[in-house]
Amino acid sequence: MNERRAPLLYAAETDSTNLALRRLAAEGAADGTVFWAARQSAGRGRLGRSFASPEGGLYYSMLLDASSEPERDLALTPAAGLAACRAVERVCGVRCGLKWPNDLLLDGKKLCGILTEGFAAGPRRCLALGIGVNVNTRAFPPELGDAAISLWQHTGRETELPLLAAALTEELDALLPAARARESALLEAYRARCLTVGREVLALRNGGSRAALALGVDADYALRVRWPDGAEEALRSGEVSIR
Numbered sequence: 001m002n003e004r005r006a007p008l009l010y011a012a013e014t015d016s017t018n019l020a021l022r023r024l025a026a027e028g029a030a031d032g033t034v035f036w037a038a039r040q041s042a043g044r045g046r047l048g049r050s051f052a053s054p055e056g057g058l059y060y061s062m063l064l065d066a067s068s069e070p071e072r073d074l075a076l077t078p079a080a081g082l083a084a085c086r087a088v089e090r091v092c093g094v095r096c097g098l099k100w101p102n103d104l105l106l107d108g109k110k111l112c113g114i115l116t117e118g119f120a121a122g123p124r125r126c127l128a129l130g131i132g133v134n135v136n137t138r139a140f141p142p143e144l145g146d147a148a149i150s151l152w153q154h155t156g157r158e159t160e161l162p163l164l165a166a167a168l169t170e171e172l173d174a175l176l177p178a179a180r181a182r183e184s185a186l187l188e189a190y191r192a193r194c195l196t197v198g199r200e201v202l203a204l205r206n207g208g209s210r211a212a213l214a215l216g217v218d219a220d221y222a223l224r225v226r227w228p229d230g231a232e233e234a235l236r237s238g239e240v241s242i243r
């Protein structure tokens with residue numbers, strides 16, 4: 001594998017690694033720059049939520065130059081999910097699956113969340129690909145209830161965060177070119193990891209939830225579902241829970 005040119009930066013604590021990359025991009029940081037931290041004071045989650053980021057987790061972001069054709073970026077976040085699965089498997093020997101669109105699940109609970117944020121850095125369009133993994137986390141905030149799990153809770157072993165950050169970088173470096181080229185092999189690998197397909201799901205929308213059957217993941221990584229009235233739809237974003 002080629003030596004990577006962009007740096008891998010670390011801080012014991014930051015507000016959010018996605019925000020840290022935004023600041024670095026404004027100073028000209030290169031495509032592929034990584035920033036990871038052991039704690040976040042203002043971790044950001046999907047759908048405008050916050051992301052609890054206690055000691056023990058890996059909070060990791062990679063800066064990407066966004067394509068001028070947005071459809072070419074559709075596969076980046078799914079590729080990040082797959083890269084996270086592979087890194088966890090390589091370092092910890094634990095196989096996890098993906099809940100569409102990109103949560104990592106272990107024992108039916110959330111092990112990792114991913115948030116991709118787009119922003120401008122001067123004339124440049126960028127993405128911060130943010131990945132939060134519950135690694136050595138001993139306990140979660142009570143509001144998460146029983147929904148989250150850490151690698152430590154599953155294996156009983158500590159994992160070295162720098163090792164996992166390095167593996168994640170290698171897996172992302174290997175998969176992101178395939179995502180940018182929209183390679184079908186990546187789509188097939190994503191489908192093989194996706195635990196949502198074939199399951200009854202609840203799709204959250206407009207403040208309510210609606211039951212559906214998840215039929216498959218289409219070529220744009222949208223989730224094809226069938227509603228109880230027989231109508232089918234491709235969900236492109238949002239929250240879906242497995243029933």
Ligand code: BTN
Nearest residue numbers: 016043044045046113114130132
């Ligand atoms: C979610 O499941 O809602 C997405 C969570 C994404 C969390 C990661 S941690 C690293 C990066 N920095 C952030 O502030 N958020 C992402």
